[in-house]
Amino acid sequence: MSEFASNDALSVQIGDDGSIVVAGEIDMAGGPVLDAAITPRENDQPLVIDLAQVSFIDSSGLRSLLEASRRAHTRGTVVQLRHIGPEVARLLEITGTTDQFEVTLR
Amino acid sequence: MSEFASNDALSVQIGDDGSIVVAGEIDMAGGPVLDAAITPRENDQPLVIDLAQVSFIDSSGLRSLLEASRRAHTRGTVVQLRHIGPEVARLLEITGTTDQFEVTLR
Amino acid sequence: MSDPNLSTTGGPTTGGPTTGGPTTGGPTTVGPGPVLLRLPADPAMSRVLRLAASGLASLAGLSVDEIEDLKIAVSEVLVVLIEHGGGKPVDVTIEVVGEGFQIDASTEVIEFDPDDPDLRLCRTVLGGVCASHEIHVDDGRARIRAVMVRSH
């Protein structure tokens, strides 16, 4: 796994399988960090984002994910959110956006 | 071990050997909690306070300990601080008060 | 051996209500007064605000789930006021009120439309974690009030 980008509360790494592995808190400061990791990895394959180590997410983080999903749909593919925990699940549920993604639970 | 008193950041329990077992943060809110645990246990035996689980202490907490030490000295006994970690050690060092206690490190 | 009276955190100069912690099982009391944070309009302040808010929440004896919701609420408030504000400091007041927590936040704005579609996602989230919330502009400042109700 290689370090991609981080701030003091968030780290984004690229897994050996090309997945984007996020750890920490995805908030207003983290959204742009996540965007920057996602954009160069967008192609006609499913984009895999591993959220197992994400302990907090707000609408800024969700917005990054939703925009990636929208772009993926226009390319005829999807965003897979892997190993989401209760924090991510709760935000997807509140916003009714679970079905924008292929989701596996933690 | 029996629960003696606590607030949301500090718990004080009485060990089976009669020692006072403190866990958490001893600050301005915790000092009085600690005082209340110490006072009824003062006699002519060494007063044992286990600080292994203390992650923060400021002058309020130290003041409780110093006052207990002073009272112990007038009774011809001592306060033993058991298993202190780096946070407690640093405050004793800064204030030059290590020698007011019998100290064992964590 | 347990004396619930010892769980008060009141110190020498404060005669206010006690703030018993969750482990003492005492009655839920209203806190010592409002806490104000004035934060620079920087996204990194989101985490600073969440830390302060979770400290207050644990003091007030909120459950882990309620603390998570309060963290989301204060983060959304900051998203609205920093991303749509004028770049000036943001004031956030958090207060334990009878039924729960009240968040009042504001910042100077240049142009601000409470019905901006870009605010919809924030509003949806606030609506999910708060009993009520309101966003309006008043005297050149955007203001948000959000109320969270405790389950106990």
Place this chain on the structure above:
Amino acid sequence: MSDPNLSTTGGPTTGGPTTGGPTTGGPTTVGPGPVLLRLPADPAMSRVLRLAASGLASLAGLSVDEIEDLKIAVSEVLVVLIEHGGGKPVDVTIEVVGEGFQIDASTEVIEFDPDDPDLRLCRTVLGGVCASHEIHVDDGRARIRAVMVRSH
């Protein structure tokens, strides 16, 4: 693969300096501006203040030991102003300055003697964790300024 430029936490509306985190190894930058907390004069606020201060400190890339010292410093400031203050709210401003952190705090006082022997232990602790500190009374308010210098 590592691009240090991506470590900035600047959002859409902020053009201020970047706040690179400790893991990116970037230069230590001065923060986005002062953070003010106005806290009720309650001992339980000590932990709320420490949480906010440690969030700021980790943002500024302080080491674990430096964060511990900052937590001690803000706690001592609060001990002085709550135990010797008039029971009114305490204002604490924390700012990243060129060489480190500056804490400015004040509260309304009735009688306050900066040389009160009861303040000696607090002063000794502040002296141990800060490069400098000063306590004075001015216009009915006790004021403390403490400066912490970073080791890097």
